[in-house]
Amino acid sequence: MRIDVLTLFPGMFSGPLDHSILLKAREAGLLTVAAHDLREYAEGRHRVTDEPPFGGGGGMVMKPEPIFAGVEALREKFGQGKAVLLSPQGEMLDSVLARRLSAEEHLILICGRYEGVDQRVADHLADLEVSIGDYVLSGGELPALVLIDAVARFLPGVLGDPLASSRDSFEEGLLEGPQYTRPRSFRGHTVPEVLLSGDHAAVEKWRREEALRRTRERRPDLVRKALTPGKGVE
Numbered sequence: 001m002r003i004d005v006l007t008l009f010p011g012m013f014s015g016p017l018d019h020s021i022l023l024k025a026r027e028a029g030l031l032t033v034a035a036h037d038l039r040e041y042a043e044g045r046h047r048v049t050d051e052p053p054f055g056g057g058g059g060m061v062m063k064p065e066p067i068f069a070g071v072e073a074l075r076e077k078f079g080q081g082k083a084v085l086l087s088p089q090g091e092m093l094d095s096v097l098a099r100r101l102s103a104e105e106h107l108i109l110i111c112g113r114y115e116g117v118d119q120r121v122a123d124h125l126a127d128l129e130v131s132i133g134d135y136v137l138s139g140g141e142l143p144a145l146v147l148i149d150a151v152a153r154f155l156p157g158v159l160g161d162p163l164a165s166s167r168d169s170f171e172e173g174l175l176e177g178p179q180y181t182r183p184r185s186f187r188g189h190t191v192p193e194v195l196l197s198g199d200h201a202a203v204e205k206w207r208r209e210e211a212l213r214r215t216r217e218r219r220p221d222l223v224r225k226a227l228t229p230g231k232g233v234e
């Protein structure tokens with residue numbers, strides 16, 4: 001999968017992309033990510049990318065021209081990628097949306113800044129708007145990184161153990177249950193016996209029950225959704 005990012009701060013991407021799973025995915029050729037400076041697509045000597053809002057109100061709004069030019073240049077070079085505008089007003093990112101986006105060959109992520117982005121980008125350029133939560137961040141760069149990480153986990157081969165991800169929270173509409181590792185006893189707190197039993201069926205049953213119990217306690221909304229006909233949690 002290829003992901004191009006249009007941003008005023010391409011430097012924000014190097015750290016997170018250069019570690020752990022995202023680095024391995026890139027090294028293995030499963031994921032290519034390129035961050036592009038929006039100023040490169042801005043015209044004039046000063047390469048202006050933002051202007052005060054029409055109608056007043058303070059702050060600055062990102063201009064449409066560099067964003068349109070950036071997306072069009074990337075599509076020309078790499079094919080008709082799906083353009084995603086990061087926005088607190090967008091569709092909420094969840095595992096279903098992340099999985100859906102992981103099926104795309106090419107994503108172009110547009111990061112806003114300041115007071116936001118000229119509405120014509122959402123209306124006439126972006127294929128969808130995505131939010132990472134009901135709070136306002138200073139820019140779309142962190143949301144873009146969150147989206148890249150969530151999407152990359154669904155790309156075949158990116159996670160070493162595909163079984164581990166199938167138990168991840170939200171995969172079956174539930175939270176994952178508790179996990180333990182060595183030592184068996186830590187400061188008097190012991191690991192549940194069943195995990196040491198070697199009985200795989202009993203371990204699976206326990207994990208299932210713990211996942212349900214935890215989800216009921218912490219996210220009753222997820223249980224209700226999972227029990228809706230057609231969603232399938234027995």
Ligand SMILES: C[S@@+](CC[C@H](N)C(=O)[O-])C[C@H]1O[C@@H](n2cnc3c(N)ncnc32)[C@H](O)[C@@H]1O
Pocket residue numbers: 085086087088089110111112113114115116117130131132133134135136137138139140141143
């Ligand atoms: C300060 S925000 C602008 C918020 C805008 N004035 C509003 O109230 O909707 C600047 C940029 O950060 C990004 N952003 C902020 N919060 C976000 C969120 N929760 N999800 C996705 N993007 C977000 C968007 O790209 C946005 O254009």
